[in-house]
Amino acid sequence: SRSLSLAVIPGDGIGQEVVAEGLKVLSAVLPQDVKLETREFDFGAKRYHATGQTLTDEDLDRLKEHDAILLGAIGDPSVPSGVLERGFLLKLRFAFDHHVNLRPSRLFPGVGTPLAGSPDIDFVVVREGTEGPYTGNGGSIRTGTPQEVATEVSLNTAFGIERVVRDAYARAQARPRKKLTLVHKNNVLVHAGHLWTRVFEAVGREFPDVSTDYLHVDAATIFLVTQPERFDVIVTDNLFGDIITDLAAAVSGGIGVAASGNINPGREFPSMFEPVHGSAPDIAGQSKADPTATVLSVALLLRHLGYDAEADRIDSAVQADLAERADRPVRSTVEIGDELAARVSG
Amino acid sequence: SRSLSLAVIPGDGIGQEVVAEGLKVLSAVLPQDVKLETREFDFGAKRYHATGQTLTDEDLDRLKEHDAILLGAIGDPSVPSGVLERGFLLKLRFAFDHHVNLRPSRLFPGVGTPLAGSPDIDFVVVREGTEGPYTGNGGSIRTGTPQEVATEVSLNTAFGIERVVRDAYARAQARPRKKLTLVHKNNVLVHAGHLWTRVFEAVGREFPDVSTDYLHVDAATIFLVTQPERFDVIVTDNLFGDIITDLAAAVSGGIGVAASGNINPGREFPSMFEPVHGSAPDIAGQSKADPTATVLSVALLLRHLGYDAEADRIDSAVQADLAERADRPVRSTVEIGDELAARVSG
Numbered sequence: 001s002r003s004l005s006l007a008v009i010p011g012d013g014i015g016q017e018v019v020a021e022g023l024k025v026l027s028a029v030l031p032q033d034v035k036l037e038t039r040e041f042d043f044g045a046k047r048y049h050a051t052g053q054t055l056t057d058e059d060l061d062r063l064k065e066h067d068a069i070l071l072g073a074i075g076d077p078s079v080p081s082g083v084l085e086r087g088f089l090l091k092l093r094f095a096f097d098h099h100v101n102l103r104p105s106r107l108f109p110g111v112g113t114p115l116a117g118s119p120d121i122d123f124v125v126v127r128e129g130t131e132g133p134y135t136g137n138g139g140s141i142r143t144g145t146p147q148e149v150a151t152e153v154s155l156n157t158a159f160g161i162e163r164v165v166r167d168a169y170a171r172a173q174a175r176p177r178k179k180l181t182l183v184h185k186n187n188v189l190v191h192a193g194h195l196w197t198r199v200f201e202a203v204g205r206e207f208p209d210v211s212t213d214y215l216h217v218d219a220a221t222i223f224l225v226t227q228p229e230r231f232d233v234i235v236t237d238n239l240f241g242d243i244i245t246d247l248a249a250a251v252s253g254g255i256g257v258a259a260s261g262n263i264n265p266g267r268e269f270p271s272m273f274e275p276v277h278g279s280a281p282d283i284a285g286q287s288k289a290d291p292t293a294t295v296l297s298v299a300l301l302l303r304h305l306g307y308d309a310e311a312d313r314i315d316s317a318v319q320a321d322l323a324e325r326a327d328r329p330v331r332s333t334v335e336i337g338d339e340l341a342a343r344v345s346g
Numbered sequence: 347s348r349s350l351s352l353a354v355i356p357g358d359g360i361g362q363e364v365v366a367e368g369l370k371v372l373s374a375v376l377p378q379d380v381k382l383e384t385r386e387f388d389f390g391a392k393r394y395h396a397t398g399q400t401l402t403d404e405d406l407d408r409l410k411e412h413d414a415i416l417l418g419a420i421g422d423p424s425v426p427s428g429v430l431e432r433g434f435l436l437k438l439r440f441a442f443d444h445h446v447n448l449r450p451s452r453l454f455p456g457v458g459t460p461l462a463g464s465p466d467i468d469f470v471v472v473r474e475g476t477e478g479p480y481t482g483n484g485g486s487i488r489t490g491t492p493q494e495v496a497t498e499v500s501l502n503t504a505f506g507i508e509r510v511v512r513d514a515y516a517r518a519q520a521r522p523r524k525k526l527t528l529v530h531k532n533n534v535l536v537h538a539g540h541l542w543t544r545v546f547e548a549v550g551r552e553f554p555d556v557s558t559d560y561l562h563v564d565a566a567t568i569f570l571v572t573q574p575e576r577f578d579v580i581v582t583d584n585l586f587g588d589i590i591t592d593l594a595a596a597v598s599g600g601i602g603v604a605a606s607g608n609i610n611p612g613r614e615f616p617s618m619f620e621p622v623h624g625s626a627p628d629i630a631g632q633s634k635a636d637p638t639a640t641v642l643s644v645a646l647l648l649r650h651l652g653y654d655a656e657a658d659r660i661d662s663a664v665q666a667d668l669a670e671r672a673d674r675p676v677r678s679t680v681e682i683g684d685e686l687a688a689r690v691s692g
């Protein structure tokens with residue numbers, strides 16, 4: 001019999017509530033012969049206040065023992081901006097070499113969008129997760145004086161770009177449209193931009209059936225609102241990926257349904273799956289949060305571990321649930337989770 | 347009698363056509379006693395191919411003799427990406443210390459937007475123009491090999507941030523809502539981000555009547571499509587400003603009506619005004635381009651030089667023209683320019 005060992009990090013705010021529903025749906029969808037083992041971790045604001053710790057080496061060792069990680073949300077106004085983001089989220093992405101940050105955008109039927117005319121949106125962004133301006137490389141001199149100079153250094157390697165670009169090509173090749181768009185700003189950030197462009201072209205020769213194009217990041221934001229249908233798979237750097245995936249989530253139904261995976265494709269380390277939304281302390285504890293983004297993140301988790309049929313069942317259940325929403329009264333977090341669990345096991 | 351000495355750079359593609367209409371409207375709106383002198387410069391792709399030059403020291407000296415610069419568009423597919431952008435546009439911004447890159451976004455009545463429900467959009471982005479990741483600071487080693495490492499360095503100074511932040515506060519103070527939003531990514535780019543945040547707070551003490559808030563750049567893209575009414579004045583770094591102003595243009599009527607100024611507020615050097623759109627070689631020479639963005643850039647130019655009443659007249663003329671468009675046949679570049687000229691002089 002098979003087993004799935006999962007590290008669960010509910011985190012802060014609504015994290016607890018949405019993760020509970022994610023686990024409920026996971027249990028319901030898994031085949032009988034798969035033994036699900038979960039271990040809960042208390043990372044987040046509470047632990048930071050109690051111990052000053054965000055993520056220790058021992059924590060990383062314990063997390064490593066699992067097949068995957070499911071995260072709710074980390075962040076609280078009581079903790080200074082940047083502390084948990086860098087001390088936990090980014091530290092984990094770098095420690096576990098999560099170089100593929102996968103963020104699908106799909107506008108499901110029945111779901112609202114700020115765009116006029118309900119465009120046909122179905123693309124996925126492959127964001128690099130371990131390089132670029134996110135490496136913490138930078139500093140300041142004469143800090144706090146009128147002569148202060150502060151730098152941020154974007155680090156980019158052929159090694160790091162090639163592996164994420166190859167992953168994106170493979171994902172594009174597996175989709176019906178087989179189209180890959182590189183997003184960068186190679187007319188201004190020429191050193192990093194030329195490296196990205198060269199690697200993108202070189203790896204492309206291995207995927208002759210994938211059609212490609214290139215957009216500057218500023219132009220990409222225009223197309224994301226005027227012509228989102230044009231995108232199939234996008235590959236981009238860490239910072240540009242951060243920016244365009246929030247915009248992509250906004251146009252394709254909002255962060256209530258945006259899922260993401262921080263993936264180590266070679267499985268040397270467990271990958272982590274999380275909703276794109278934050279901890280939303282203003283609605284925490286009221287069973288108001290939409291667990292859909294977490295449930296869709298569970299689907300990404302299953303797909304990463306090879307449970308494709310189960311992931312498909314979650315996607316279909318979510319799609320059916322969303323399609324009916326407009327005609328139904330608002331449900332609680334738990335009610336949505338219960339119904340999704342019933343649908344996937346039905 | 348007064349005089350206005352203008353350097354005119356039509357540039358490439360549709361640049362020629364739209365600049366001609368911009369000048370037509372400028373001549374029509376200027377008071378009789380103002381002597382308009384224009385000198386045309388041939389920068390752009392043609393000159394680059396003929397001479398290999400983009401912008402020489404002598405060019406800069408000649409440009410300096412003018413009160414302001416009006417630019418159409420620079421760029422052609424025959425020139426490798428980055429050459430004219432960095433060799434002309436960015437070189438000029440840096441040489442003439444255009445540290446305030448001003449980009450108003452206003453959804454005029456009657457103008458289409460990709461957003462549902464025609465939101466009330468009227469804000470201005472003050473983008474820093476001489477620092478950040480745009481300084482050309484970076485490089486690569488082992489270039490072209492699998493061991494390549496490429497860097498891009500974002501340079502940020504208290505001096506450079508303070509002057510643009512103060513300019514933005516003053517602009518916010520002069521507007522009815524008096525609201526200023528700082529956009530950055532200070533939870534990840536902590537060195538630059540903390541410097542921006544500290545300067546933003548310090549300068550804010552001089553403007554107690556301006557209300558302020560802060561958004562991460564990724565969250566800002568969400569609000570630009572879900573709640574653009576929330577913005578009044580935004581101040582941000584060079585790269586974030588590049589990205590969010592293209593998105594802002596897209597939601598507020600498209601780049602056909604987006605104007606911009608590259609401003610040296612102390613007037614040590616001439617400021618440059620240009621439509622946000624590019625040279626659009628595909629429609630060049632067909633009188634299909636909309637000159638409105640250039641005409642609105644002329645209004646920004648006039649305002650910068652103190653001709654506020656004339657700038658107001660252009661804004662009103664454009665607003666009236668746009669409001670009538672839906673009910674009228676499509677007009678040529680020249681026809682739109684003629685009508686705007688008639689309106690401002692009428």
Ligand SMILES: CC(C)[C@H](C(=O)O)[C@@H](O)C(=O)O
Pocket residue numbers: 085086089090242533534564
């Ligand atoms: C919280 C923050 C560090 C993070 C990022 O910038 O990557 C978030 O915005 C995201 O997109 O996951």
Ligand SMILES: CC(C)[C@H](C(=O)O)[C@@H](O)C(=O)O
Pocket residue numbers: 187188218431432435436588
């Ligand atoms: C052409 C390019 C160098 C320029 C920029 O990045 O600033 C453009 O996108 C703009 O916004 O004016």
